[in-house]
Amino acid sequence: MKRVWLLSLGVIILLLAACTPAATPPVAEVVETEAAPVEEELTVLEIIGIDGTSEELTMSDIQAMEPDEGYAGIKSSTGEITPPATFKGVSLIRLAELVGPMEEGTGVNVVASDGYSITFSYNQLMNGDFIAYDPGTGDEKQEKPVLTPILAYEVDGADLDENRDGELRVAIISDEKNQVTDGHWSVKWVSKIEVRELTADWTVLLEGAINEEMDRATFESGAAPNCHQTIWVDEKNQEWIGIPLWLMVGRVDDEIKHDGPAFNDDLADAGYTVEVVAADGYSATFDSTRVKRNDNIIVAYLVNENPLDEDVFPLKLVGSDVSKKEAVGAIAEIKINFEGAVAEPTAEPTEAVVEEVTGPTLEGDLVIFGKVGEEMAFSVEDLKAIGDDTYTLEHPKKGAVDYNGVKVNDLLAMVAPAADATTMVLTASDGFSAEVDLSSLAGCDTCIIAFTDDGLMSALPGQESSAWVKFLSKIEIK
Amino acid sequence: MKKIIRISFILMCLLPCLTGCRPKEKNTVVVFAAGSVITPMKAIEQAFEAENPDIDLQMEYHGSIQVIRHVTELKEPIDVVITADHALIPTLMYAVTNTETNQPYADWYIRFATNHLAVAYTDASRYQDEVNSENWYEVLSRPDVKVGIADPRFDAAGYRSFMVVKLAEEYYGDPDIFFDFFAGEFRSPVKTNDEDGLQVIHIPEIVETKPNSHIIMRGASIQLIALLESGDLDYAFEYESVIAQHDLNLVHLPDQLNMGEAAYQDYYDDVEVRLDFQRFQSVNPVFKGERIGYGITIPTNSSHQEDAERFISYLLGEKGRAIMLEYQHPLFEPAYGNNYDNIPASLKDYVVPEPND
Structure with a gap:
């Protein structure tokens, strides 16, 4: 009986085999007798800078650059998710910088071979400012992963599908497989990128x-x-x-x-x-x-x-x-x-x-007002009379610098901040201002109002550089 | 031995069935449609396939500009295109030649449906107890109110929303409404100017709001719904049909502003939106203010013309219309055919020529 079934199966296999197209005959190996002319590799990407500088890159050129690799997926405008895949390529910012440094106020216009284009802002290129969605739920992610827009030439370890994506396409990648971004950023068939000065950054x-x-x-x-x-x-x-x-x-x-x-x-x-x-x-x-x-x-x-x-x-x-x-x-x-x-x-x-609009009632080179027992105005001479010592202070950006000045806490003691005061607002004559917690100044013996060639300046070791206010003219206690 | 011969004979008889008796494959018709018809279209898809078991509709939804881009620029094989702005079809399909066929991507369309723009909100929206058709622009301008608008570069609802705010200045007699809404909110400003009475809105190349802006942009209006429902937005500009389909509250906009009333066409055409940059190789779209009209066409390179016509016949016929109306999507009665002579004969029963065609 077993033989019967085996025989029948053999008949079927033979019949099925007969219905499939004949295998392609083996192609005889061609032995070239003469060296074929080396074909020049075609340009796949043109990069144009703000000043008209341009670079033409072949695929080999791009692949020779340090690659960026990560996960990218897409959410269509109506919610359809293409789950993240692994993309490899070069970040748009590094490609753009081949024709000059990128600066705030510039952007990159990515152009497809058919002329369609979309512009990425400096903020998107440098800070990855895209909306990211959870690939599972499609919901916007509250905590954004670090996102990098790249020009990809590889997906999941293979070349891009030329019919679907062209040779190069944009992908917004992250280190983890946990995000997808809006589909309209994923330009396909990219052939050109142009660095542009975008008109209004203020x-x-x-x-x-x-x-x-x-x-x-x-x-x-x-x-x-x-x-x-x-x-x-x-x-x-x-x-x-x-x-x-x-x-x-x-x-x-x-x-x-x-x-x-x-x-x-x-x-x-x-x-x-x-x-x-x-x-x-x-x-x-x-x-x-x-x-x-x-x-x-x-x-x-x-x-x-x-x-x-x-x-x-x-x-x-x-x-x-x-x-x-x-x-x-x-x-x-x-x-x-x-x-x-x-x-x-x-x-x-x-x-x-x-x-x-707001401000002290007194005038002077430095006025301290607000939630104080007594509003006081000081000339530079007044301040120097209170204190004029040399301090070597650690500026957050400049390092150790010598300053002459008067202690902030000595001045505060004179104006007597209210018990519920919490903040000191330092305002420059040009309108710039910075806030400092009063509590952070308690016991700071080296926090001073410095006398500089440009006038008064708050010099507050331990505080951010923005709290070192030049042209200081007002201190409001709040 | 007889047994062997008998079994082999039976198997040989069955063999053709093994290869040829599979159920007949369905014809696939690919439909790309605007996101604002997603709900009624899902119902129409189901009903149509039930009546036409030989056709498998593959539906995909995007912002209207993106819908056309899939045909003309991504070269995807698409059999039916439905956009929320009929004017995009002549602008982006009539005017663009398919290099493979040497024909334009479309040479007719049917304007079959309309809509009204409105302001959507929820019971949790800030100032929801005071907002109404007369004060919406003032409430939505408040800095502590989060307002959602679709990106005008990608979605017709987006550029129409900017038009509504500009038209509101004339209607309410307050020339500062647009400024109060948008000034200082974008990294590159959305500017307007008056060209002999035509209010032109210029959309910059980068439409990015500043940190802490009270304006929230998304690629398509349909994406704003989830943000409204989650409380991330207080209000959003949406089509009335979409608001009804999602059971949201709405502020009806006056007819002069909702872009959906034929009687106010002269009012709507006082405004125009221009993209201040080259977005497409051959065309630089200008979006004119006019009554909302949804357009439908079959791209000239569709390989399923007849099946696509069957789908459109169903949509424009009694059953399709009933479903659209059930989902509160208003229709033109009758629909209008642009380039009427080119419209397939099977569809002409459902349309009359465009008045100015």
Whole structure:
């Protein structure tokens, strides 16, 4: 019986075998008698820099670069998940840096061979700022894994499927197999990446009869030499470049932004106030008659041809008609208040009427106010009389530096902070400010207000560098 | 021996069945559709396949721009395209030639459904007890209110939401509404300008909100639903049909603003959204303000034209329409055919030519 079944099975196998296509006959090995010409490897990726510099890379070039490898998957806009697979390639940031350093305000435009493109921001490239989803549930992950956008040439150890992905595609990878990202970032058939300067990395709000969010490009074009560029050289011979405040006001004081009589003299004569506000809320207020066609109050964006320092970036109020207290830095907003008109129109600009939004009632090189037993104002000489010793302090960035100064705790003892006071707010004359916990200063014998060439500075060992405030003019106890 | 011969004979008779008696394979029809029709389309898929057992519908959903991109740029074999903005079909399919066939990717479409934009919220949303059709823009502008908007680079609901906010300025007589909503919220500002009465909204290349912004962007409006339900958002701009399908609360927007009423077409066309960068090789889309119209077409390179027509006939026919309405998705009665002469004969019974075609 067993033989019967074996025989039957053999018949079936033979029949099935007969129905399958004949095996491809073995191909005779071709022995080349002459060396074939070496074909030049094709370019698969073009990289273009901001200044037009370009690099053309073959696949071998890309594969010779240090690889980045990790897991990437996709969530479609309607929730469909393609689970993470292992991708290998080179990070977009390293490819972009082949044509120049990447800086804040730049981005990378990734272009597919058919012309479709999407731009990745500096923030996405450097900090992996993508929304990540749990591959199992599709829910957004609250704790984002470290994400890196790469140009991948390999998936799960094999070349990409050319029909589906092309030779190169974007993948947003992480070290662990625990995330997927939005599908629209995963550009396929990538053939070109372009580093671009993205127009606006900062904006300033102008509010008046009309409103405008002015971006960097618009400001810079207004500050061009053939437009409204105004230059002021300060007492330290620093050259500040910007646009007079009255021209910024003129963009929003009425419906006429630029063409024709943008600045409305009649309105300025009728009186209103202009408030210049820093990102941290510090502000200075000017009367319209003072602002009117006054080229000595300048909204500056360059100093000695360089962007402003981080603590006052992107804009600072400067000029021969701007006092230390009015020199608002890190300007975020310029507001016209038509209801706050205070001055009668006059033929000549009047003396400054400066209204501090918040602040001390006394004046001095340093004023300590707020939750204190007694608000006090000090001149530099007053401070030196209280204490002027040399301290070698460890600056968080500069290392050991010698300073002369007066102890913070000696000054606090004089003003007597309230029992419930918890915070010290250090504010510079340019508007920059930093907060420090009062408790962190207790017992600090080397925390001082230092006397420097630029004026007063808080020198607080153990605190972050942002708490070492230059041009210090106010201390508020809260 | 007789036994062996008998068994071999039986096996030889059975052999053809082993190879040829498999159930007949179904024809696959690939449908790519806008995310806002996902719920009714799932029901239509089920009903259609039950009546047409020889066809397997493979449905996939994306933001409308992405739907078309899968056809024209990712070159995927797709048999039916449904977008939430019919105008994308002539812009991105009529105008783009398929290099393999030397034909445009589409040469007709049917505008078959509409919708209304509205503001969705939940019982847990901040200020939900005071928001209404007259003050929604003021409530949503508050810095402590989290508002969700779809990314205008990827989703029609996204650019329409920006249009609604701009149109609100004229309707409520407050020229600062757009500014109050969006100024200072994006790393690169979304700017507007007036071009002889046309309000133009310029979308920058990077649409990224600043840290702690009260505006939350996602690639598609449908993604905002989960954030609303989890309490990560207080309000979101959504289509009314989608809000109803997810049992969310809604603020009805006035007809002048909801982009869904024919009577206010003149109002809607006062606004336009432009992408301030090259997004596609051959076209740089401009999204004009107009009444919401969903478009459907069969790409010219579909290899299942007849089956695709059967699906569209079902959708536009009595049964398909009933399902759409059951899921509160409003339809045009009748539907409108663009490039009417090119519309397949089997579908002409369901459409009339576009008024301006």
